[in-house]
Amino acid sequence: xxxxxxxxxxxxxxxxxxxxxxxxxxxxxxxxxxxxxxxxxxxxxxxxxxxxxxxxxxxxxxxxxxxxxxxxxxxxxxxxxxxxxxxxxxxxxxxxxxxxxxxxxxxxxxxxxxxxxxxxxxxxxxxxxxxxxxxxxxxxxxxxxxxxxxxxxxxxxxxxxxxxxxxxxxxxxxxxxxxxxxxxxxxxxxxxxxxxxxxxxxxxxxxxxxxxxxxxxxxxxxxxxxxxxxxxxxxxxxxxxxxxxxxxxxxxxxxxxxxxxxxxxxxxxxxxxxxxxxxxxxxxxxxxxxxxxxxxxxxxxxxxxxxxxxxxxxxxxxxxxxxxxxxxxxxxxxxxxxxxxxxxxxxxxxxxxxxxxxxxxxxxxxxxxxxxxxxxxxxxxxxxxxxxxxxxxxxxxxxxxxxxxxxxxxxxxxxxxxxxxxxxxxxxxxxxxxxx
Ligand code: SF4
Ligand code: SF4
Numbered sequence: 538x539x540x541x542x543x544x545x546x547x548x549x550x551x552x553x554x555x556x557x558x559x560x561x562x563x564x565x566x567x568x569x570x571x572x573x574x575x576x577x578x579x580x581x582x583x584x585x586x587x588x589x590x591x592x593x594x595x596x597x598x599x600x601x602x603x604x605x606x607x608x609x610x611x612x613x614x615x616x617x618x619x620x621x622x623x624x625x626x627x628x629x630x631x632x633x634x635x636x637x638x639x640x641x642x643x644x645x646x647x648x649x650x651x652x653x654x655x656x657x658x659x660x661x662x663x664x665x666x667x668x669x670x671x672x673x674x675x676x677x678x679x680x681x682x683x684x685x686x687x688x689x690x691x692x693x694x695x696x697x698x699x700x701x702x703x704x705x706x707x708x709x710x711x712x713x714x715x716x717x718x719x720x721x722x723x724x725x726x727x728x729x730x731x732x733x734x735x736x737x738x739x740x741x742x743x744x745x746x747x748x749x750x751x752x753x754x755x756x757x758x759x760x761x762x763x764x765x766x767x768x769x770x771x772x773x774x775x776x777x778x779x780x781x782x783x784x785x786x787x788x789x790x791x792x793x794x795x796x797x798x799x800x801x802x803x804x805x806x807x808x809x810x811x812x813x814x815x816x817x818x819x820x821x822x823x824x825x826x827x828x829x830x831x832x833x834x835x836x837x838x839x840x841x842x843x844x845x846x847x848x849x850x851x852x853x854x855x856x857x858x859x860x861x862x863x864x865x866x867x868x869x870x871x872x873x874x875x876x877x878x879x880x881x882x883x884x885x886x887x888x889x890x891x892x893x894x895x896x897x898x899x900x901x902x903x904x905x906x907x908x909x910x911x912x913x914x915x916x917x918x919x920x921x922x923x924x925x926x927x928x929x930x931x932x933x934x935x936x937x938x939x940x941x942x943x944x945x946x947x948x949x950x951x952x953x954x955x956x957x958x959x960x961x962x963x964x965x966x967x968x969x970x971x972x973x
Pocket of ligand 2: 902903907
């Protein structure tokens with residue numbers, strides 16, 4: 538086993554209070570709301586109509602471009618309506634409202650289901666595309682595109698990302714403990730597809746049971762190593778992992794394939810296994826429900842489209858007594874105004890907070906702490922000054938779009954300056970101007 542740690546970043550309190558809670562199947566909801574935009578790229582195009590009956594796993598939205606992904610019904614039921622709904626990031630999307638009419642009747646998969654070891658690279662790409670598989674670590678980038686890098690960029694290393702460095706979240710941890718074999722089989726499959734010579738399974742050392750499970754699986758295999766990472770944030774970000782494990786730097790504006798690497802989250806690998814071996818598209822995911830406003834912190838296998846309100850209430854959250862609800866973790870998650878938002882493919886956790894910390898904002902002290910912790914060596918205080926002044930070209934030059942929005946700079950700022958919020962605002966403004 539290899540032991541490593543990242544150099545910059547922070548170590549917030551881990552608060553993994555649900556880490557010993559086994560994954561429970563969340564009860565079948567009465568209705569699901571399935572947005573057609575749940576991934577990076579163009580939204581899917583609806584292929585169902587009002588009152589149409591659909592089966593579990595049936596495709597209801599078709600990918601609309603190379604960087605796009607289909608969406609599937611997570612239940613057996615009838616389409617009640619096609620409506621615009623609110624998403625966790627504050628934007629909106631057309632969605633199918635599907636009323637459940639009974640127990641699951643599974644749709645026939647639209648890809649070949651056969652022995653996993655006999656699948657060709659082309660078939661694996663087709664499966665990931667047709668099954669609507671996207672990166673479940675947060676980026677929701679279509680997996681079929683990610684595993685098809687340009688030929689001039691050969692990949693030599695695959696990194697299985699089981700870091701889960703965000704405080705509170707334990708969905709990946711539980712998947713690794715309960716489904717290590719399935720995850721590893723899918724990782725071996727992808728290693729063959731991209732022709733990588735070596736594979737690394739990266740897990741932070743606050744998950745010793747997951748490390749042990751994978752150590753057993755790679756025992757005797759020369760092409761695989763388990764990497765035990767000293768717990769640190771944001772070590773699980775792709776660029777951080779590549780730097781720590783391979784000592785390679787993804788260039789500004791570049792992608793992992795530019796440095797010969799592919800990083801795959803463990804949840805995504807589990808979804809690939811389910812699609813390849815069982816013919817089931819991505820219609821469920823593990824969601825950690827946690828926070829000081831949750832009496833029974835839990836890990837649920839939740840159907841995509843389930844109302845977050847139902848999931849929070851199942852874990853005992855008193856929604857009227859909460860100050861904050863976050864989709865995801867406390868560092869990179871999205872704070873929402875209402876719990877009536879569907880669980881998406883990207884929803885790794887629901888965080889219910891009774892008392893949120895809101896410190897008074899003071900002027901910058903030029904202490905440099907934000908610079909010291911930034912994993913991408915951006916100078917956040919300077920970048921934010923350019924954004925506040927509307928100096929967009931300068932902001933871009935100083936790494937506006939290189940920022941991974943990890944929030945380390947805001948976390949350490951003694952003046953409570955919401956640096957990452959300013960950076961998100963800057964990105965939004967520049968994108969808006971550039972699309973006009
Ligand atoms: S500037 Fe971006 S990448 Fe750097 S610490 Fe702040 S949020 Fe993280
Ligand atoms: S951490 Fe805060 S106070 Fe210190 S330099 Fe950065 S923005 Fe200024």
